[in-house]
Amino acid sequence: MVRLIAFDLEGTLVKSVSSWVELHKKFGTWEKGKEYAERFFAGEFDYATWAELDALLWRGHTREEIMEWANSVEYMDGAWELIEFLKENDFKIVILSSGLMCLAGRIARELGVDYVFANELIFDENGFVTGKVKSVVDFESKGRILEELKKEFNPELTVAVGDGYNDLSMFRVADVSIAINPHEGVEGDHNVESLHEVMEIIEGLLE
Template identity: 30%
Template sequence: MTRLHVFDMDGTLMHGSAAAIEISRQLGLEREIAELERAFAARELTPARFAALAVELWRELTEEQVTAAFEGAPWMDGIRDVWAAIRARGERCAVISLSPGFFVERLLTWGADAAHGSLWPSVPFRDPVDPAGILDADAKVRIADELCAEYGLTRADCVAYGDSMSDARLFSVVPVSVAVNADHHVRDIAAYAYAGRDLREAYELVGTAG
């Protein structure tokens, strides 16, 4: 059976952190991004507004700092192993995240078949954010549908992995889901739940299930 495994990034593949936090740490802006993260979690900011404010914060961001943020992030153990196992079974794996595409797409080198993030201006930022390019929870479903069409699959063939409110919509439309170090928004509706630092253990919950 061929399936598509869809992974969230922030809080799921990255343990207890997010791209915005790791990037801000490189710039010494931990306090400022923590306030934006709090407002976003409280639904006081839309994804597009969060992105617009983050771009203003990160005006001095360089490619070298993005690389340092990516390489220094607290990634879950075993990500490459899980994706290699998925592909060895003839299945597909993809990352869909609301975070900047220039960060998310780096995961392609780790073995993901596809990696989709929000469309941000190029680093260093000289242009404002285009709200139309910023993903939201509904966009995760749309992109998963597009990937299914590309791979000759349907939603019934999908497994979703996520941790928070932005994953709930996708969890609600696929038959198998894994809440990874998750909050109640997805933990309460997931088929499986995992807490820990090793993605291999989360994958084992569904890795060979039909």
């Protein structure tokens, strides 16, 4: 019987806080990026518009510069062990990130997860950022994507693991939600401080 687990990426499986914020800081565009974030949360424009406004600030930077950052991001303690445990116990493993595919794709390949969803910067034929973004995961998408995967696999158990407001939509869809070092106001069925605790909870669910 198939089981399904969906992970947020940043702050959950890896030590990056936000692809968007960290690239703003790398490229010296954080002041404008912070302004765009405030305007998004004030309801001035939708997520796809926000993503492209951010990406426009990086136009002319290269894929190599982006990947230099993405390849520097470290795993949370226990990430590899947890993923191996899940594979051994018949879980389909999904990464759902409202960050960027440059990081999410790298982590998905290295860990060997089944599915990865994230937003993609569009590069031109010479590898420069164009300012366009393929927007896949906004603040509500995680729940919709997880719901579709549940319909496809009809799992006996669905677990969601994350830390932020944009994870609440997948928490609502999962049978069991686990909040790891959650942001203020974010709660799961279980609140934990490490991926080792996540593994303990899942071991308990399988008994």
